Amino acid sequence: MESRNMSENTHKGVHKVYINARKTAVLSGVRDVLSFDAREVYLETEQGILLIKGDELHVNRLSLEKGEVDVDGRIDSFAYSDKQEPAKKTKSFLGRVFQ
Numbered sequence: 001m002e003s004r005n006m007s008e009n010t011h012k013g014v015h016k017v018y019i020n021a022r023k024t025a026v027l028s029g030v031r032d033v034l035s036f037d038a039r040e041v042y043l044e045t046e047q048g049i050l051l052i053k054g055d056e057l058h059v060n061r062l063s064l065e066k067g068e069v070d071v072d073g074r075i076d077s078f079a080y081s082d083k084q085e086p087a088k089k090t091k092s093f094l095g096r097v098f099q
Contacts, residue, residue: 014028014029014046015027015028015029015030015045015046015047016028016029017078019075022074022075022076023072023073023074023075024070024071024072024075025052025070025071025072025075026068026069026070027043027045027050027068027069027070027071028066028067028068029045029046029047029067030043030044030045030046030064030067030068030069031043031044031045031046031064031067032044032064033059033062033064033069034049036057036059037057038055038056038057038058038073039053039054039055039057040052040053040057041057041059041071043069045080046067047080048080048081048082049080049081049082050078050079050080050081051077051078051079051080051081052071052075052077052078053075053076053077053079054073054074054075054076054077055073055074055076056073056074057071057072057073057074057075058071058072058073059071060072
């Protein structure tokens with residue numbers, strides 16, 4: 001059990017983004033997908049809340065166990081926020097919608 005805790009601590013805080021030609025993004029260090037539609041994707045990452053804006057955005061691959069997400073479409077911008085409260089409000093709203 002101790003080795004498991006060590007491996008979890010090794011990956012904690014690691015957040016990587018790979019963008020290819022503004023058409024695909026591969027992200028690691030993702031804790032949760034807070035919301036998404038064709039123009040915006042809100043993610044909770046190890047480095048804060050991330051807002052991806054664009055057009056025809058799709059979340060193709062999602063593995064929260066590994067903390068990985070793939071997004072494709074036309075990617076216009078990435079914006080990070082350290083504030084956690086808006087994410088909690090969004091999450092609770094989504095929780096109410098899907099109950």
